[in-house]
Amino acid sequence: xxxxxxxxxxxxxxxxxxxxxxGKWSILVxxxxxxxxxxxxxxxxNLDHISIKSLTDVLHHLEQHEVINRQVFPxxxxxxxxxxxxxxxxxxxxxxxxxxxxxxxxxxxxxx
Amino acid sequence: xxxxxxxxxxxxxxxxxxxxxxGKWSILVxxxxxxxxxxxxxxxxNLDHISIKSLTDVLHHLEQHEVINRQVFPxxxxxxxxxxxxxxxxxxxxxxxxxxxxxxxxxxxxxx
Numbered sequence: 001x002x003x004x005x006x007x008x009x010x011x012x013x014x015x016x017x018x019x020x021x022x023g024k025w026s027i028l029v030x031x032x033x034x035x036x037x038x039x040x041x042x043x044x045x046n047l048d049h050i051s052i053k054s055l056t057d058v059l060h061h062l063e064q065h066e067v068i069n070r071q072v073f074p075x076x077x078x079x080x081x082x083x084x085x086x087x088x089x090x091x092x093x094x095x096x097x098x099x100x101x102x103x104x105x106x107x108x109x110x111x112x
Numbered sequence: 113x114x115x116x117x118x119x120x121x122x123x124x125x126x127x128x129x130x131x132x133x134x135g136k137w138s139i140l141v142x143x144x145x146x147x148x149x150x151x152x153x154x155x156x157x158n159l160d161h162i163s164i165k166s167l168t169d170v171l172h173h174l175e176q177h178e179v180i181n182r183q184v185f186p187x188x189x190x191x192x193x194x195x196x197x198x199x200x201x202x203x204x205x206x207x208x209x210x211x212x213x214x215x216x217x218x219x220x221x222x223x224x
Contacts (some may be wrong), residue, residue, distance in 0.1 A: 003208050004224075005145060005213055007147045011140065011144070012142065012159070012218075013211045013215045014139065014140065014143050014210055014211050014214055015140070015214070016138045016214040016217075016218025017210045017217075017218060018140075018214075019218070019219065020137060020217070020218070024134060026118060027126065027130060028115055028123065028126065028130075031122065031123055032115070032123070035115060035119045035122070044194075046115050048125075053130060055146075059131050067153060071216075079122075084204070087217050090213060091217075093212070093213075094206060094209040094210050094213055097205040097206040097209050098125075098126055098130075099125045099129070099204050100125075101129050101202060101206055102124075102125035102126055102129030102130075103125045103128075104123060104202065105203075106129060106131070107130070107131065107132075107200025
């Protein structure tokens with residue numbers, strides 16, 4: 001079937017969402033930040049295997065789209081901490097449903 | 113902060129989900145199929161710009177992961193129709209939240 005006007009609006013909204021949060025690393029970064037503030041190196045450690053370039057690019061993209069906030073503290077050495085903005089926190093229901101789906105339908109058995 | 117055991121389980125579930133439904137086209141294909149069954153060329157038309165190769169790859173990946181079902185009808189020419197499986201229908205709550213987020217936080221103003 002071809003899509004109706006109403007269905008077209010649904011596709012438009014989802015495309016809009018995908019312009020901002022796109023790809024695995026974006027989602028994993030938001031998941032981490034939904035658990036609490038993170039510094040760059042903590043994120044790298046918590047997302048084992050991500051390259052410095054990939055993490056930098058993802059953080060830059062999310063910051064530009066105002067999903068995350070980058071705060072610099074004048075310590076020595078300087079501390080840079082990332083947190084979710086209101087827009088980022090509004091994404092948490094998506095992550096919650098994704099987690100439930102992964103738990104129920106992922107390939108690994110549930111742990112714990 | 114470093115992640116706790118509980119948080120680690122959250123990340124694992126989300127990674128699991130991302131192994132199956134990854135990337136923009138997967139999500140858009142599932143969105144279309146959540147609206148009703150679709151044939152290959154209808155999907156191409158409804159997802160303007162997707163190449164035959166990309167759509168074929170995405171459909172193959174989703175079928176292999178049992179998220180969508182491919183059914184062949186013995187018409188002339190043969191009709192091939194795609195629908196969501198139970199696993200695919202279970203993903204609809206993710207799409208619903210993604211749509212809400214896109215409506216509220218997307219860059220385009222709401223239409224209609």
